[in-house]
Structure formats: C-alpha cells, structure tokens
Amino acid sequence: MARAKKVHTSANDKMILTRQRAKEIFDKVVKYSTAEQTEAFITSTSAALTRFANNTIHQNVAEEETTLSVRALVDRRTARASTNRLDEASIRQVCEAALALARLQPPNEDLLPLPLPQTYRSVERFYSSTAELSPKARAETVAAAIRRAAKDGLTAAGVYSSGASSMALFNSRGLEAFHEETLSEFSLTLMSQSGSGWAKKTSPHHLELDPEVLADRAAAKALEASEPREVTPDKYTVILEPSAVLDLIGFLFFDFGGLAVHEGRSCLSGRVGQKLFGDNIYARDDVFHPLQSGPPFDGEGIPRRRVSLVERGVVTNLVYARSTAKKMGQEPTGHGFPLPNEYGEAPMNIVMEGGRASLDEMIRSTPRGLLVTRFWYIREVDPYQKILTGMTRDGLFWIEDGKIQHGVKNLRFNQSVIEMLGQVEMMSPPQRTAGEESFEMVVPAMKIREFNFSSATKY
Amino acid sequence: MKELAQRALDTALARGSSYADVRILGVRQRYLATKNGQISQAREYESYGLGVRVIASGAWGFASTDRLTAEGVDAAAGRAVEIALASALVKQEDVQLAPEQEFVDEWQGPCSIDPFSVPVSSCLDLMLKVDAEIRKVQGVTLAENQMDFRRVEQVFLSSIGSEIRQVKTQTGVGFVATSFAGNEIQRRSYPNSFGGQYQTKGYELVGELDLLGHAPQIAEEAVALHSADQCPAGVRDIILGGSQVALQIHESIGHPIELDRVLGTEANFAGMSFLTLDKLNQLKYASDIVSVVADATASHGPGLGTFAYDDEGVPAQRSLIIENGRFVGYLTSRETAAAIGNSRSSGTMRAESWNRIPLIRMTNVSLLPGRGRLEDLIADTDDGIYMETNRSWSIDDRRYNFQFGTEIGWEIKGGKRGRMLKNPSYGGITTDFWNSCDVISGPEEWVLWGTPNCGKGQPMQTMGTGHGAAPARFRKVHVGVAYRA
Known part of the structure; x- marks a missing residue:
C-alpha cells in the first residue's frame, strides 16, 4: 500500500x-x-x-x-x-x-x-x-x-x-x-x-472493498428474499445487521454535541450523567481507530480527542467546540464545525463496543423474529423521545426456530432509539459500516427485543 | 465562458464522441442565520466550473473541472471520453436519445429585487427583529432565522447546435421557534419548516411573507403545544395545510413519476417506483377531483422548478401527470423518452451544479386548485383533524407506504376548529390516500411552495423543486400512527 x-x-x-x-x-x-x-x-x-x-x-x-x-x-x-x-x-x-x-x-x-x-x-x-x-x-x-x-x-x-x-x-x-x-x-x-x-x-x-464478497452476499439475500410473505406489523425481536444499526444510531449521535444540549434541542438535554441505555452499551468518538477515516482536527484546527460518550449505558460525556466549551465550563474536544455555524459540534468518528456473537448465533438463538439488512428513509418523529420512523429494504427475513424461513414484505417502524438501546440482547464484534442515512461508524450487529413495526407495504 | 465551453465541446467531439453537451456555470450564494439574538451564520460562496457529458462508443461519460483554462477544459473533455469508453465495456445496448431541436436563446428568471444588492445589515436587522419578537414569548428557548440567496448563471452548448444562456435567482427565508420544557421539544416554523419558503425570485419574497407580523403567533403556538392534547390514534378525516399537501405531492406523486426510477436506474439508492409502465393511462391514481401537472414554464409561477430549458437543452413544458384522477404521464429525459417510445423528452433533466450530471428531477409538480377557502373546508367538516407544517416525512423505496408528522394540529368538531393537538401524524398507501381526497381548496389558497432539499443520485445531488398546492381534505386516514406503541 x-x-x-x-x-x-x-x-x-x-x-x-x-x-x-x-x-x-x-x-x-x-x-x-x-x-x-x-x-x-x-x-x-x-x-x-x-x-x-x-x-x-x-x-x-x-x-x-x-x-x-x-x-x-x-x-x-x-x-x-x-x-x-x-x-x-x-x-x-x-x-x-x-x-x-x-x-x-x-x-x-x-x-x-x-x-x-x-x-x-x-x-x-x-x-x-x-x-x-x-x-x-x-x-x-x-x-x-x-x-x-x-x-x-x-x-x-x-x-x-x-x-x-x-x-x-x-x-x-x-x-x-x-x-x-x-x-x-x-x-x-x-x-x-x-x-x-x-x-x-x-x-x-x-x-x-471485496466486491466479490459483497456480490455473493447480495445475491444470497436476493434469492432468499424472493416470493416474500406478509407479516403482521407488531413488536418483534429483530436482528439488525450493522448497516441497519448504523443508520438508526446515526440519528442519535448529533445529540451528543454540547451546544445542542445547551440550547435544549438535543434528546440529551437534562439527561447527561443519566443511565439511558442498557448496561451493555458503550460508545466513544475515536478518530484514531484503525477502521475510521477523517482528519485528526476539527473545523477550527483543534486536535480531536478520544471521548467516551456512553459507558454501561450512562451518558458520560459530550463533545465541545471551543466556544461551547467556554460557555459550558468544559475543555474543547476537537469536534467543532467550521465557524460560523449554527450547529456547534458533533462526534463524527463513532466507535461502539460490541459483543462476541456471530450473526448466525443470533439467528440460532431466536425462536421468532426478523432479520433486517438495512433501513430506508429514516426520519425523526419526536426529537426528545428520539422516535424514528423508516422502512426496511432489500432483505427482510422471517426467523423461526432459529432459522431463516423466508423473505418478508417490507415493514415500517416507529421506534425510540433510546428505548431500543435498552433492549439489546446480543451483539457481534463491531466493524466499519456504511449505510445511506449516516456517516460511516464502527458498530456491531444487534439482536433487540420488542422492536416496534407499525405498518406494512406491498412488496 | 462561451469560448471555453465551445473548446470543451470541440475537444470531446474530436476525441470521438458521437454526442456531447457542455455546461459552464457560475454560482453565487449568500447565507445568513441568527440564533437567540446572535449572528450564527454569515457566509458568501461562489463556484465556477465546467461539466462535459459525452456519448462515445454508445455509452455515457462525464467529467467536470474548476480549472477554467484551455488546458483544464481539454483535460476534462478528454477524461469524459475516456470514461465513456470504459462505460462501453459494460453496456447492453447503445444509448439512444429522443430527437430534439437546436435552440439558441437567452432567459433570465424573475427577480424584481436583486437579493445580493440588499445590504446585509438590512437583512440581519430584520432577522434580529423577528428573533426579538419570538423571544418575547415566555417559554421559547430557541429562536432561529435564516435567509438564503442563490444565483446561477449557465451557458449550455450541445453538439446538435444549441447555445442557451440562463440566469436564475433563488431566495429562501423562514424562522423557527423552539420550546424545550419537561420531556418535550416542540417547534413551530414559518412559513414552512426546514428553511421556510423558497422560490425563484428575488428579495421581494421576504416582503411578501410578513415575517415580523407572524412571529408572535408562531412563538405562542410553539409554547402552547406543551399543554395541548396528544393527537389521537385511529381513523379520521383530515385536512392538510397547503405546505403539507405540497410535501405529500413531492413524496407520493413527484418521485414515483420519475421515469428513471421506473426503469430501474436508481434501484441501488433512491429506489424504484410502483408506477410500472403498464399503469400508464390505466391506473386510477386519485379521486376524480385530483389533477396534477408538471410545469416548468414561467407562466406557472416562480417555482424552484421554473426555467426555460432543462440541462439537456429541452424547452420547459407543461405536461399532465394526473388528469381527473387517472395517471397519464411520467417525467422523462431524452434517453428515457426514447426507451418507452415517446417522441420527445418532457424536459426535466436538471443538475445541481457544474460538477454533476443532469438527472430526471421534478420541475413544478403541482396539484390544480379546486374551490373555496380553508375556512370553508373546515366549516364543511363535521369531525376531523387539521394538520399543518411538516415535522417528519418518510416513504418506502417504491413510494407506496408513507408516514408524515406535522408540527401542529387542531381538532375539528361540527365545522369548527377546536382544541389544539400536539405531535400529529398520519400514514397510508399512496393510491388509497389520493383516492380519498374529496375537497381541494381554491386558487385563493393555492401557493407555489419550494422544496429546496430534494436528494437523488450518486454522487448525491440536492435539487429545488416546486409544488403548487392548496389545503385539501382526505377521508378515513390512519392518524396518530407515529406514537402508537
């Protein structure tokens, strides 16, 4: 190289x-x-x-x-x-x-x-x-x-x-x-x-990139997803592949900006230091992680620091641009956007801790549930409860008795991400992940109970 | 500019292209924002560059550069041909284009007051006055204002002999009042959410909207939402405000009629469409009172989709999309028109800037008005919910299943607007929903709304689209869907 x-x-x-x-x-x-x-x-x-x-x-x-x-x-x-x-x-x-x-x-x-x-x-x-x-x-x-x-x-x-x-x-x-x-x-x-x-x-x-591996994976999914059947929208155990996790989590992490919290436009306003998620949720911002990309400085030239954001489900820290840090009595962390701007700052190099389970182990351990390849058109429904809506896309599968049974016609969800991160039962090791709704992060696949699907579409 | 564009065109043809077009652009933008009495954004931006699109060996290639020199444009033209030849390695058949005439023309979009001539201090003064009005209301925690001005000057040349100059000025303006209290963040926006109102016109838009006059009521509503009742869940008749109807058109009519989606060329990203070719002239898309046009002509109004020629050199047109409820037309390009046997493109190919290729984009996709005022519609409704100003929007990748949330709602009982409702939402299936439309308000309520943030394509392009809309009523719609656990 x-x-x-x-x-x-x-x-x-x-x-x-x-x-x-x-x-x-x-x-x-x-x-x-x-x-x-x-x-x-x-x-x-x-x-x-x-x-x-x-x-x-x-x-x-x-x-x-x-x-x-x-x-x-x-x-x-x-x-x-x-x-x-x-x-x-x-x-x-x-x-x-x-x-x-x-x-x-x-x-x-x-x-x-x-x-x-x-x-x-x-x-x-x-x-x-x-x-x-x-x-x-x-x-x-x-x-x-x-x-x-x-x-x-x-x-x-x-x-x-x-x-x-x-x-x-x-x-x-x-x-x-x-x-x-x-x-x-x-x-x-x-x-x-x-x-x-x-x-x-x-x-x-x-x-x-491994295009051949990606093509094999997409082909297997396309074949397995053929002739999809209808499933009644309800709360199900879901296994979210890393891209599905990423595109949901991506809507949460802009709330870790200090200015957003200070101005009362973050779901973490009034909640810093509280336990919002499950014991198994750990997240940090780490531009130096080998699977990350991006510069080691922010929009003012302040060096990016590693910042622990969530430990054992507790919101431990926010990130701060210089001006926000001064306003809130904190140290700048090197996450500011170029000035002037309305937003302040955000962690852009998220690394979540995962677990040791493989995707196959998650499926085998599931008596009844859904496997989600990715989500589409996710939007915020409620900024403080952090309810998101969106659709499944390109590979939704029914799991029964620990096996994938068949493809499923796509479903719409309405789900609080805060609640979701309190219902994570298993995780894979984290990997660099790309989606369509968020910037790249290092996140695991997750098995989550009681994920709320609210309606179905026709294909 | 024309000389460099001509040089790029000549180079592309000399290198073996069978067709080429060149766009050379200058873009100027000014963006101002205030937040809680401070200037939060003051930015000027300009960008100049050239894009060359070619067909060589029957396949497409495109290259762009900001090096506006003889050497720079030669390199870009050569690179476009090199890329087209690579494309030709993976083709099923040669690209075919529907025929088009050559045009030599100039056009300047509507603009009475050049926004760049308005002193920045005047803009900021107005924004800070609105800011102060918003913050007079106890309970408002955040007041945000923005003004966004953009001018694009473009020269288009093509190998069929067209030479078209266009100048387009766009203005966007709006404000938001946010109230954070307890466990809720509530927002109200004026005149629309996500940036306000955008049109192809000058600073005169700012004067038309009476921002200062609307600030107190909008701020009071943001605070009042905290004590409003939750929008109930169930099946109800709903009336949507005009800007929400505009977004409903955008998502559930505008995108599905894009023929490139129908033909699969957006399958990996933006998605496809339920409007497969067999549905043309057959599908009962909506109720009989619904007629929709795609109209890029200046006579339709100063929408974000108003121009004289698209970015393939095809003249602006008005075409019927839905006629008395029946689906009768797609948005097409020269290539997709040829693919379905149409004799001509409907003129909808638009590129974000010089460094992007044109794609099929909505022009002004508008719902034709019915009759009467919003208050007449409310008076005619026995039991329903009126919802106003978009808060969230989502639709599946073939455009069937949608869900929208709005900032505010009011219950309607016995023809009267009653209690305020917070967190309204509704959802459904596109064709079921449009077939349930039984009243559309009249021309006096009809506004050509601007959607400045429509994303499509890879690399992603953001485009402004226009949507003429008036308040409308829809029967038996699922409401409260976003919060139903």
Whole structure:
C-alpha cells in the first residue's frame, strides 16, 4: 500500500492539493487580508464514480475542485467567504468579501480569537493506488459483479467510486493543519423478480472493498428474499445487521454535541450523567481507530480527542467546540464545525463496543423474529423521545426456530432509539459500516427485543 | 465562458464522441442565520466550473473541472471520453436519445429585487427583529432565522447546435421557534419548516411573507403545544395545510413519476417506483377531483422548478401527470423518452451544479386548485383533524407506504376548529390516500411552495423543486400512527 506524499497526478491529470501548494495560497490570503485575524480552510477533491443499473454502466462521472474558504475576524465579528477561483484577484476578492460581511454585523461578545498553533497526531489514510484508480479498472470490477448476478438470473444496480481529498487549515496566529485521504465505495443491489439483496462497503483503500464478497452476499439475500410473505406489523425481536444499526444510531449521535444540549434541542438535554441505555452499551468518538477515516482536527484546527460518550449505558460525556466549551465550563474536544455555524459540534468518528456473537448465533438463538439488512428513509418523529420512523429494504427475513424461513414484505417502524438501546440482547464484534442515512461508524450487529413495526407495504 | 465551453465541446467531439453537451456555470450564494439574538451564520460562496457529458462508443461519460483554462477544459473533455469508453465495456445496448431541436436563446428568471444588492445589515436587522419578537414569548428557548440567496448563471452548448444562456435567482427565508420544557421539544416554523419558503425570485419574497407580523403567533403556538392534547390514534378525516399537501405531492406523486426510477436506474439508492409502465393511462391514481401537472414554464409561477430549458437543452413544458384522477404521464429525459417510445423528452433533466450530471428531477409538480377557502373546508367538516407544517416525512423505496408528522394540529368538531393537538401524524398507501381526497381548496389558497432539499443520485445531488398546492381534505386516514406503541 504505497503512500504518496507529493503532488498526486496521473496520466489523466487528476490532482489534489499538497500542503505546500495550500501554504502558498494561504500566504496570498495573508497578503490580501486586512482583517484583525484570518483563517483559510482549503479543500481539494478529485473523485470518480461508476454507476450501474440493469446490468449496464449508465452513469460514469469524475470531478475535481479546489475551494478556498476565508474567515475574517474584526471587532468581535466574524464571517466566511469561499471561492474555487485561485488567481490573485479572486483571492483578494474573497478576503475582502469575508471582511465586508463581518463588518456589517453587530458585535458578538462571545466570539473567541482564532486558536494558537496546535500539535496533531498523524493518521495515514492516503493510498495512491486508490487515488489513481482508472475508469477501466472500475468497469472491470463492475463487469465481474454483473456476471456474478447473471449467474443467478439477477439484475444488478450499484456504484463503485474512488477518489482523494485533502484539507488544509491555516490561520494568522500560526496554526497549520493538513490532512489528505483516499476513499472508495462499492455498493450493489441485486434483484430477482420479487426480491432484492443489498451490500455495501467503504474504505480508504479500494483493495479492502471485496466486491466479490459483497456480490455473493447480495445475491444470497436476493434469492432468499424472493416470493416474500406478509407479516403482521407488531413488536418483534429483530436482528439488525450493522448497516441497519448504523443508520438508526446515526440519528442519535448529533445529540451528543454540547451546544445542542445547551440550547435544549438535543434528546440529551437534562439527561447527561443519566443511565439511558442498557448496561451493555458503550460508545466513544475515536478518530484514531484503525477502521475510521477523517482528519485528526476539527473545523477550527483543534486536535480531536478520544471521548467516551456512553459507558454501561450512562451518558458520560459530550463533545465541545471551543466556544461551547467556554460557555459550558468544559475543555474543547476537537469536534467543532467550521465557524460560523449554527450547529456547534458533533462526534463524527463513532466507535461502539460490541459483543462476541456471530450473526448466525443470533439467528440460532431466536425462536421468532426478523432479520433486517438495512433501513430506508429514516426520519425523526419526536426529537426528545428520539422516535424514528423508516422502512426496511432489500432483505427482510422471517426467523423461526432459529432459522431463516423466508423473505418478508417490507415493514415500517416507529421506534425510540433510546428505548431500543435498552433492549439489546446480543451483539457481534463491531466493524466499519456504511449505510445511506449516516456517516460511516464502527458498530456491531444487534439482536433487540420488542422492536416496534407499525405498518406494512406491498412488496 | 462561451469560448471555453465551445473548446470543451470541440475537444470531446474530436476525441470521438458521437454526442456531447457542455455546461459552464457560475454560482453565487449568500447565507445568513441568527440564533437567540446572535449572528450564527454569515457566509458568501461562489463556484465556477465546467461539466462535459459525452456519448462515445454508445455509452455515457462525464467529467467536470474548476480549472477554467484551455488546458483544464481539454483535460476534462478528454477524461469524459475516456470514461465513456470504459462505460462501453459494460453496456447492453447503445444509448439512444429522443430527437430534439437546436435552440439558441437567452432567459433570465424573475427577480424584481436583486437579493445580493440588499445590504446585509438590512437583512440581519430584520432577522434580529423577528428573533426579538419570538423571544418575547415566555417559554421559547430557541429562536432561529435564516435567509438564503442563490444565483446561477449557465451557458449550455450541445453538439446538435444549441447555445442557451440562463440566469436564475433563488431566495429562501423562514424562522423557527423552539420550546424545550419537561420531556418535550416542540417547534413551530414559518412559513414552512426546514428553511421556510423558497422560490425563484428575488428579495421581494421576504416582503411578501410578513415575517415580523407572524412571529408572535408562531412563538405562542410553539409554547402552547406543551399543554395541548396528544393527537389521537385511529381513523379520521383530515385536512392538510397547503405546505403539507405540497410535501405529500413531492413524496407520493413527484418521485414515483420519475421515469428513471421506473426503469430501474436508481434501484441501488433512491429506489424504484410502483408506477410500472403498464399503469400508464390505466391506473386510477386519485379521486376524480385530483389533477396534477408538471410545469416548468414561467407562466406557472416562480417555482424552484421554473426555467426555460432543462440541462439537456429541452424547452420547459407543461405536461399532465394526473388528469381527473387517472395517471397519464411520467417525467422523462431524452434517453428515457426514447426507451418507452415517446417522441420527445418532457424536459426535466436538471443538475445541481457544474460538477454533476443532469438527472430526471421534478420541475413544478403541482396539484390544480379546486374551490373555496380553508375556512370553508373546515366549516364543511363535521369531525376531523387539521394538520399543518411538516415535522417528519418518510416513504418506502417504491413510494407506496408513507408516514408524515406535522408540527401542529387542531381538532375539528361540527365545522369548527377546536382544541389544539400536539405531535400529529398520519400514514397510508399512496393510491388509497389520493383516492380519498374529496375537497381541494381554491386558487385563493393555492401557493407555489419550494422544496429546496430534494436528494437523488450518486454522487448525491440536492435539487429545488416546486409544488403548487392548496389545503385539501382526505377521508378515513390512519392518524396518530407515529406514537402508537
């Protein structure tokens, strides 16, 4: 897994920004900015995505962009202006725009000065072979997945993407932060006449995606899900595969932001320190976990810390941007979004502890229940009880006497995630997991009692 | 801009494309937000770039770049062709496009007051006044305001000879009052939730909405919800406010009529549709009083789906989707129109920006008005629930089973609005629900609502769509479904 440190270019001229080039841009920002303090956030992306459906590549795209975002501070006021034009005149203009926008505001006595230089623990998440993966290579992998689908008479749809990004954060008080990483994704839905199966994986390195394994898994699900039967909506024991867990949990963790709690818009407002979940629930935010991705600093350049969020079901800590930390008498944890923003902060590198059970063991231990591959269109029904609604999709199975019996027509749930995490009976070891409703996390599969399904659909 | 677009087009054709189109865009955006008396967001944004879409060896390729130089656009065009040739390795048949004429034209969307010319201090002053009004109400714990302005200037060139310039200005504005007390968070939004109202027009939208005048009532309702009764569970007649009808249209009519979903090309992500081809001109989608159009023309109003040409160079059109309850039309592109034997695209291909391909998107998918005012409808209802302003929305991936929650409701008894109800929700199956519609309010209640946050595609694209809607009544609907344990 070779790691490139220089300008990343290939024959077809893809590139992302290096630290040195970013610094050159920042030097121009400093030259043109007349604000009291100035911050530059420079992001660069080169990404490509091959999309297939009906056993054909039908959309196949690539993009490249570098954006300079300047934040100006003057007289306790701040504002941001961004551009993707990096000529001298545009850099001067964006500096002036940020300052002008800041000056038009009333002062904010709570506004903090920019942070001083910080020290970061490095994380290595850049793989040049992933950055330079060609459209032909992606097409060949897609072709293999389609052949696998055709072997069982299935129709394939999905996506194979790869790309690289870098981000640099500099400020006029000397802070310098830089991060680069690659990311890849393989996801597919295989369909029979009456059933479908889905599998997805993301990784900084495309060689860890295992498209063949994903295609086998989706094919097995599609075949098993065929001729689905109706099941009466009710409370059932469910086994949620990791993607299903992720997309539910993802709605909870933004509530761990300090500002959300402080402002009374979090389900944890008034509940920090309380035992909300079962004894077996442990969660932390850990950007350094080997299965995680992302930069080791936040939107102001504060180093991300490991933060324990839940221990033995008790909400132990929140995460704090600098301004929230000051407001709440805490230490900043390095989870703030770029300023100014309305949200404050959130843990973006969740790692849940799991258990030792395999998915098969969970199924064998279930006299009567449902196995859920993934959920779809999850939305918050009640912000404080944290009731979510959504649908099952692409693989819902009836379990009886410890065995999968048949596919089931999809069901709608209305379920409090807080209550759900008090009803977890078994867990698998955690794994890096991707869904469609949340950012990637490291989460386990879970067996949960009394999960509330409220209505059914027609397929 | 045109010269670079032409260069990209020429390069794509020289490298072997049988068809190519190029969009070069400049996007400018300003976003302002306040929270509890402070400026929480003040941001300017601009983005310039070019996207080249080609067919080579019978397959699609697309590449985009922000390097607006001869070298940059040449590289993007070459890359698009390289990608198309890779696509051709995995094709069942060559891409076919429905025929289209060439157009050379310019269009500028409606905009009486350029929002970028309005001093930021004036915007913030109004937002802070609304903020103060909201926080005068005891029990409000959070007051949030936002204004969002966006202008897109685009040049489109295609290898059939089209050259189309369009300028579109969009304004969004709204506020939210939140009240956290005990074990409940209650919110009220005006004029709509999730950002407010959005239209293709200028700052004049802000003046039309009388934000300051509505702030006290909205704030009082947020607090009053804490002491309101829970929306009952059961089967009831319901009246939906106009903005909620708009979202109901979006989710349960607008998405299922997208022909790309029907044909399976969104199967892995956004999903498919129950509106299989055999249902065209056959399905009784709704009751006889329901007629729905997809109308991107300026005569329909300043919706988020209003334009002169789509991003394939097809002119804006008005097409019937549901005619007196019968399903009669899909949203199509040049490729999908050809696939089902239509002679022309309905002109609905739209891209989020220069770095995304156009996809079939809703334009202004609107319910045609009936007659009478909301108060007439309430007076005509003996026993029901009136629900207003969306709080949650969810629908399955083929668009049958939906569930919505709203911010507030009122019981209707004997033709009168009665007690306030909190946490209203309702759910059902799309066609059953629309067939239960027995009254639609008239033109005086009809508003072209904007949905600025419609997601579709991979990479994900966010698009604004328009939905003309008036309050409407639906019989025997399952209510209280979200809270029934």
